Amino acid sequence: MIRIIDSIKDSGFLKKLLDRSQFEFEEVNKVVDEILFNIRERKDKALKEYTLKFDKVEIDDFLVSKEEIDDAFENIDDNLKNDLLRAKENIEKYHTKQLKSSYTLHDGEDIILGQIIRPIEKVGIYVPGGSAAYPSTVLMNAVPAKIAGVKEIVMITPPNKEGKIKDSVLVAASIAGVDKIYKVGGAQGIGALTFGTESIPKVSKIVGPGNIYVAMAKKKVAGYVGIDMIAGPSEILIIADEHANPKYIAADLISQAEHDEMAASILVTDSQKIAKKVNEELKIQVEMLERKEIIKKSLKNYGAIIITSSMNESIKIANEVAPEHLEILTRTPFDLYKQVKNAGAIFLGEFSPEPLGDYFAGPNHTLPTSSTSKFASPLGVEDFLKKTSLIYYSKEALMKSKDSIIRIAEDEGLTAHANSIKVRFE
Amino acid sequence: MIRIIDSIKDSGFLKKLLDRSQFEFEEVNKVVDEILFNIRERKDKALKEYTLKFDKVEIDDFLVSKEEIDDAFENIDDNLKNDLLRAKENIEKYHTKQLKSSYTLHDGEDIILGQIIRPIEKVGIYVPGGSAAYPSTVLMNAVPAKIAGVKEIVMITPPNKEGKIKDSVLVAASIAGVDKIYKVGGAQGIGALTFGTESIPKVSKIVGPGNIYVAMAKKKVAGYVGIDMIAGPSEILIIADEHANPKYIAADLISQAEHDEMAASILVTDSQKIAKKVNEELKIQVEMLERKEIIKKSLKNYGAIIITSSMNESIKIANEVAPEHLEILTRTPFDLYKQVKNAGAIFLGEFSPEPLGDYFAGPNHTLPTSSTSKFASPLGVEDFLKKTSLIYYSKEALMKSKDSIIRIAEDEGLTAHANSIKVRFE
Numbered sequence: 001m002i003r004i005i006d007s008i009k010d011s012g013f014l015k016k017l018l019d020r021s022q023f024e025f026e027e028v029n030k031v032v033d034e035i036l037f038n039i040r041e042r043k044d045k046a047l048k049e050y051t052l053k054f055d056k057v058e059i060d061d062f063l064v065s066k067e068e069i070d071d072a073f074e075n076i077d078d079n080l081k082n083d084l085l086r087a088k089e090n091i092e093k094y095h096t097k098q099l100k101s102s103y104t105l106h107d108g109e110d111i112i113l114g115q116i117i118r119p120i121e122k123v124g125i126y127v128p129g130g131s132a133a134y135p136s137t138v139l140m141n142a143v144p145a146k147i148a149g150v151k152e153i154v155m156i157t158p159p160n161k162e163g164k165i166k167d168s169v170l171v172a173a174s175i176a177g178v179d180k181i182y183k184v185g186g187a188q189g190i191g192a193l194t195f196g197t198e199s200i201p202k203v204s205k206i207v208g209p210g211n212i213y214v215a216m217a218k219k220k221v222a223g224y225v226g227i228d229m230i231a232g233p234s235e236i237l238i239i240a241d242e243h244a245n246p247k248y249i250a251a252d253l254i255s256q257a258e259h260d261e262m263a264a265s266i267l268v269t270d271s272q273k274i275a276k277k278v279n280e281e282l283k284i285q286v287e288m289l290e291r292k293e294i295i296k297k298s299l300k301n302y303g304a305i306i307i308t309s310s311m312n313e314s315i316k317i318a319n320e321v322a323p324e325h326l327e328i329l330t331r332t333p334f335d336l337y338k339q340v341k342n343a344g345a346i347f348l349g350e351f352s353p354e355p356l357g358d359y360f361a362g363p364n365h366t367l368p369t370s371s372t373s374k375f376a377s378p379l380g381v382e383d384f385l386k387k388t389s390l391i392y393y394s395k396e397a398l399m400k401s402k403d404s405i406i407r408i409a410e411d412e413g414l415t416a417h418a419n420s421i422k423v424r425f426e
Numbered sequence: 427m428i429r430i431i432d433s434i435k436d437s438g439f440l441k442k443l444l445d446r447s448q449f450e451f452e453e454v455n456k457v458v459d460e461i462l463f464n465i466r467e468r469k470d471k472a473l474k475e476y477t478l479k480f481d482k483v484e485i486d487d488f489l490v491s492k493e494e495i496d497d498a499f500e501n502i503d504d505n506l507k508n509d510l511l512r513a514k515e516n517i518e519k520y521h522t523k524q525l526k527s528s529y530t531l532h533d534g535e536d537i538i539l540g541q542i543i544r545p546i547e548k549v550g551i552y553v554p555g556g557s558a559a560y561p562s563t564v565l566m567n568a569v570p571a572k573i574a575g576v577k578e579i580v581m582i583t584p585p586n587k588e589g590k591i592k593d594s595v596l597v598a599a600s601i602a603g604v605d606k607i608y609k610v611g612g613a614q615g616i617g618a619l620t621f622g623t624e625s626i627p628k629v630s631k632i633v634g635p636g637n638i639y640v641a642m643a644k645k646k647v648a649g650y651v652g653i654d655m656i657a658g659p660s661e662i663l664i665i666a667d668e669h670a671n672p673k674y675i676a677a678d679l680i681s682q683a684e685h686d687e688m689a690a691s692i693l694v695t696d697s698q699k700i701a702k703k704v705n706e707e708l709k710i711q712v713e714m715l716e717r718k719e720i721i722k723k724s725l726k727n728y729g730a731i732i733i734t735s736s737m738n739e740s741i742k743i744a745n746e747v748a749p750e751h752l753e754i755l756t757r758t759p760f761d762l763y764k765q766v767k768n769a770g771a772i773f774l775g776e777f778s779p780e781p782l783g784d785y786f787a788g789p790n791h792t793l794p795t796s797s798t799s800k801f802a803s804p805l806g807v808e809d810f811l812k813k814t815s816l817i818y819y820s821k822e823a824l825m826k827s828k829d830s831i832i833r834i835a836e837d838e839g840l841t842a843h844a845n846s847i848k849v850r851f852e
Contacts, residue, residue, distance in 0.1 A: 080834070083830035084834070087830065087834065098541070113520055113789060115523070118767070135837065223796075248849060251842070251846040251850075254845070255843045258840060258841075258842040337816070341544070347818075348538075351821045351824040352819045353824075353846045353847060355843040355844070359831050364815065367815070372649070372652070375630040377814075378541075388772060389772070389783070390763070390771070390772050391783050393787065398779075398782065403505075404512055404785075405781055408513065408562060412562065413716075414681070414684060414781075416680045417781040417784060419677050419715060420680070421782070423674060
């Protein structure tokens with residue numbers, strides 16, 4: 001079902017895994033360039049053409065109407081609506097702790113320094129359509145933006161062939177406080193948010209997941225607008241000891257594998273027994289699941305059970321992989337996690353499976369993939385804030401510092417910089 | 427000396443300014459690809475070849491020795507050394523306020539959620555060589571990394587033809603707490619920090635300014651390693667009223683213009699009188715300065731005095747330009763700055779000129795350029811920290827939430843996600 005590797009003898013799996021990056025396809029590159037160019041030049045007109053071409057539907061008014069949202073609230077299962085509300089509250093509670101305050105430092109009345117922290121004014125959220133239209137994506141992106149105080153949160157998502165958006169996605173957007181929803185997707189949607197069109201407002205930052213066209217478009221517009229990280233394929237790494245439940249481990253590996261064929265599901269364990277049992281469980285569980293074809297391919301491509309000689313070695317491997325999701329299924333998860341240096345999110349103990357984090361617990365599910373947790377962080381309120389420095393010196397304060405500033409400027413050969421200080425004391 | 431524009435009649439300058447982005451040169455692109463490939467494959471060997479080719483010097487040992495650092499401390503002017511120490515203290519004091527603590531949220535003993543904030547382990551700082559070898563670059567990049575708690579701060583900077591590094595740069599690195607300094611620059615240096623070579627350690631994040639080859643190399647390795655923002659040409663926008671001193675304004679516009687021919691120096695004022703006087707002052711001051719050729723070209727390319735009909739209009743223009751540096755030279759700067767939405771750093775009043783911030787006051791001089799202050803922030807301690815989420819649910823807690831999680835997962839069509847919850851209660 002899955003490769004089993006002795007960590008000592010690993011002859012390349014970890015390297016293969018760590019090299020698993022997204023390729024840039026020349027063709028995608030060209031298509032996206034053309035789309036962005038057309039949207040910038042021909043705006044709504046081009047947007048309508050691309051929507052017809054890619055989403056197979058003619059859209060006159062991209063804006064989702066109040067009626068459509070009301071309909072979504074009527075159609076949605078009440079339980080599901082309440083689930084989304086509960087999830088939203090949990091996300092809100094967790095993220096509110098991330099708010100940060102401006103600060104100032106005073107030195108008497110002569111020096112005032114500050115850092116002003118404010119929300120980005122306008123933000124665009126991309127939500128995929130089709131089978132990847134997830135209400136959880138909406139909540140995880142919109143709630144932190146709302147908490148940050150973003151004035152205008154715009155969401156775009158591709159319509160289906162009937163020109164509709166999924167009920168749960170509309171409901172999630174509404175309860176999360178999204179201001180406007182537009183039926184547009186793909187690279188053309190990213191272009192619209194970047195350059196603005198007659199109907200879609202230009203924003204300062206674009207966040208959210210998407211297919212390779214969306215990802216490449218985001219990469220290309222980065223710098224004109226801010227973007228969140230470009231996410232790679234999803235990953236889970238589970239550290240387990242002999243006390244873990246093989247059934248749970250198998251289910252969690254599989255839950256990651258169902259995302260797509262590039263997803264990586266890895267068990268690292270110092271127990272031969274667990275390795276064997278998990279492999280057996282995988283075989284049984286996979287057959288019962290809807291997405292078994294994807295799961296099998298994913299497990300074959302990047303699935304692995306790595307057998308180590310000690311828990312220390314298991315943790316070393318986890319730190320090297322720096323996984324997006326890390327589950328610790330051992331007797332003492334609260335001791336072990338402190339040794340973990342690199343991970344997007346850590347799930348502790350046998351009743352904290354990864355889907356709990358995807359939907360519900362509160363921490364963000366947008367996490368650094370492909371080893372980037374060595375330097376990157378989960379999406380958070382901070383991604384929707386920006387800072388400005390503040391500098392005030394009185395004449396007396398500048399007087400006391402002028403010689404130092406002039407000397408450093410002159411050492412750097414920037415004599416006009418030195419002059420800007422000098423003219424003030426001539 | 428400089429174009430004077432009536433804000434109402436502006437027929438394109440602001441647009442030209444806002445479109446002033448960095449072009450991607452096809453040739454640079456190819457060269458950088460080749461360099462990165464060679465460094466990854468042939469490591470130190472390629473590094474030595476490129477150093478000979480570009481820096482015109484044969485380097486056996488890239489590591490700057492203790493003796494070289496000691497020599498720098500002996501050779502440097504004592505006053506300058508103390509200036510750098512004072513600047514370092516100011517930077518430290520300002521940035522220490524940016525440190526952030528991990529947090530946890532408890533719901534009894536059943537739910538523990540957390541955000542662990544930790545330093546990135548290894549960071550590389552790029553410092554340009556030649557006439558752009560600035561000790562202030564070292565301090566502004568290394569001090570926040572040190573405060574964040576980065577364990578290993580590595581600095582690279584190209585050597586001169588004698589294989590040496592500027593004294594003030596070595597002294598700044600030493601007092602800022604840089605752990606290792608290597609004599610290597612260019613795209614090859616960025617490659618070395620990204621992939622690691624026999625002598626240069628692989629890092630997780632690379633920060634610091636550089637020429638177009640360095641910038642393109644950073645852009646290309648982004649994702650494998652973290653990078654800071656790719657900086658565009660520098661900018662200053664000064665808002666002045668009739669009470670401002672034209673001499674100071676001219677000096678400050680010029681100090682920005684001396685950086686390079688693409689730098690933008692803009693005065694926005696509601697006073698015709700000030701506009702006229704500043705233009706006269708520019709003519710006088712420019713002639714007295716060493717870098718007058720660069721200054722003249724820069725003022726011609728992107729310099730402007732924009733005359734507005736009111737202070738409100740001046741602020742509106744500033745918010746649209748979203749300048750890297752904003753000086754407010756009016757009678758009531760402390761009232762006005764609150765209306766500024768977008769700026770990298772704001773300098774208040776006539777004794778807070780921009781070079782004060784470049785070298786000395788404490789806030790970082792690495793600031794968002796090219797209107798990116800609409801979504802981006804000054805470099806800070808945060809850029810050297812990373813977060814990991816923590817999730818623990820007890821059996822009871824998961825039990826209470828399981829139906830919600832399962833319903834959302836099933837709405838999303840991710841049945842293996844739902845299964846990962848279900849198996850725990852079978």
